[in-house]
Amino acid sequence: MKRLSALEKKIVHNDEYQSPGKLRVVCDTMLQGTGRYLRSCGVDVKIMENHEDHDVAIQSGLKEERIILSSGNPYKKILSHVGQDACYDVISQGAQDQATEVLRHFNVKVTPQDIFSRCQVCNGDEYVKMPSSDMTILSDRKDFLIGSGDTVLSLTSNPYDNQSLSKRFEEEYGIEFSNLTFMKSQAFIKIELIPKAMITKVDWFYVCATCGKIFWEGSHFSRICDQFSHILTLTEQDTNIYDHILNS
Ligand SMILES: [Zn+2]
Missing domain, CATH: 3.40.50 (Rossmann fold)
Structure with a gap:
């Protein structure tokens, strides 16, 4: 023993x-x-x-x-x-x-x-839960900021650069929409790490408010559940x- x-x-x-x-x-x-x-x-x-x-x-x-x-x-x-x-x-x-x-x-x-109550990367325990529709808006904003977005869109105007959207992201998520950072931690939201096709395939995303890393249930959550199923059971x-x- x-x-x-x-x-x-x-x-x-x-x-x-x-x-x-x-x-x-x-x-x-x-x-x-x-x-x-x-x-x-x-x-x-x-x-x-x-x-x-x-x-x-x-x-x-x-x-x-x-x-x-x-x-x-x-x-x-x-x-x-x-x-x-x-x-x-x-x-x-x-x-x-x-x-x-x-x-x-x-x-x-x-x-x-x-x-996933705690971030694997930074140990932060605060997540922002975001639907696919809002993640799409952030992704488009990111494309606009780096100038690699849809050409027609870039040449005309940024449809998301308006006050009501900025206010909503600030109030709902604590996110500064203009530069895609968390207001409290100043962490950049790491949108570039999500495959584009994934954004519309997943219903909910979880963004670490401390480091900006994005997780989603489809892959990360199930994988960990599977790996520790013996413990959970x-x-x-x-x-x-x-x-x-x-x-x-
Ligand atoms: Zn983190």
């Missing part, structure tokens, strides 16, 4: 699931992919950049009260600085299995609502899977 950390004992004893948003972690550099998966499941994840060494992870963990995820020798070093309640040694191979291990270890219940059962793991 795997030896349990004090934190795991505490969680199992309490017999309670926690929501992904309650789990705050730092991913060491070798777990960057794992961190992105965990974000997709709604976990609050800080990911170390390649140039940042383990000391930075330790400082972030202590300062921001995040559990540090690492493995191998770097884990041993981190353990000696912060103690076992503040770090965790990920032993699985491959980012998806590693993310699953972490979710199970920390008794995290992932629901479909948690999927397991945690939706009433039985305590941790009892099962502990007794196996």
Whole structure:
């Protein structure tokens, strides 16, 4: 049987699931992919950049009260600085299995609502939900701004450059229509990354208000749901899977 950390004992004893948003972690550099998966499941994840060494992870963990995820020798070093309640040694191979291990270890219940509650790219947790019709308007605006739009349209006038539209985008989405940025974060909306044909095929888009990255349910959402279906299924059962793991 795997030896349990004090934190795991505490969680199992309490017999309670926690929501992904309650789990705050730092991913060491070798777990960057794992961190992105965990974000997709709604976990609050800080990911170390390649140039940042383990000391930075330790400082972030202590300062921001995040559990540090690492493995191998770097884990041993981190353990000696912060103690076992503040770090965790990920032993699985491959980012998806590693993310699953972490979710199970920390008794995290992932629901479909948690999927994409947090941006994979920047860890932001604020999304703007936008219908295809408005995304089309933004795409046309982008074309107009870079001068590669429909020639006839460009030579005549920009049908969208009017005050009522600017006001609506500002009020509904917090978006500055003139330059396609979020007013609060100043992030550019990354419309150029969506295939043109996709804009009319998808009903709803989710734009990260922190970094401007755009997601949509058809591909991103289903892919993550599929990849973590075992977790979603397991945690939706009433039985305590941790009892099962502990007794196996
Ligand atoms: Zn983002």
